[in-house]
Amino acid sequence: xxxxxxxxxxxxxxxxxxxxxxxxxxxxxxxxxxxxxxxxxxxxxxxxxxxxxxxxxxxxxxxxxxxxxxxxxxxxxxxxxxxxxxxxxxxxxxxxxxxxxxxxxxxxxxxxxxxxxxxxxxxxxxxxxxxxxxxxxxxxxxxxxxxxxxxxxx
Numbered sequence: 001x002x003x004x005x006x007x008x009x010x011x012x013x014x015x016x017x018x019x020x021x022x023x024x025x026x027x028x029x030x031x032x033x034x035x036x037x038x039x040x041x042x043x044x045x046x047x048x049x050x051x052x053x054x055x056x057x058x059x060x061x062x063x064x065x066x067x068x069x070x071x072x073x074x075x076x077x078x079x080x081x082x083x084x085x086x087x088x089x090x091x092x093x094x095x096x097x098x099x100x101x102x103x104x105x106x107x108x109x110x111x112x113x114x115x116x117x118x119x120x121x122x123x124x125x126x127x128x129x130x131x132x133x134x135x136x137x138x139x140x141x142x143x144x145x146x147x148x149x150x151x152x153x154x
Contacts, residue, residue: 048073063087079145085116086138090127093117 051059051072059068066080097117105111124130 050074061087063092079142081113082138082142082145085120086134086142090121090124090130093121093130097121 049072051068051074055068056065059065060083063084063086065083066076069076069080097114100114105114120130124133
């Protein structure tokens with residue numbers, strides 16, 4: 001594993017996280033809050049309509065909530081980045097790594113994401129290992145962030 005700034009997240013994945021008890025209520029709260037969240041549009045720009053509940057649910061389960069919220073002109077919450085890692089499969093990580101291997105990331109966040117992808121692929125060598133880590137650590141971490149749990153409570 002490289003000595004990247006992402007080690008803490010890989011450590012969280014390896015150590016596991018406790019699931020949030022009341023995930024269904026938190027999920028419903030999230031859907032309502034995202035539908036209301038909008039960036040300030042330019043006066044001449046038209047804001048796209050909010051995503052439907054079905055679109056949001058499918059995006060959350062597919063690891064695409066970041067993309068769908070941006071497509072609908074919404075500001076994604078911080079946990080949307082965790083969603084990306086908690087629900088993507090190994091082939092997605094490999095495609096992103098291979099596509100960006102010869103490029104330099106354009107932002108600090110791009111560097112963090114790329115380093116984290118490399119770390120995940122190095123630590124979890126099979127789809128089963130990755131799914132286990134997602135089920136036991138990343139998805140509970142995502143739910144904990146939804147519920148406002150931070151720091152040592154995770």
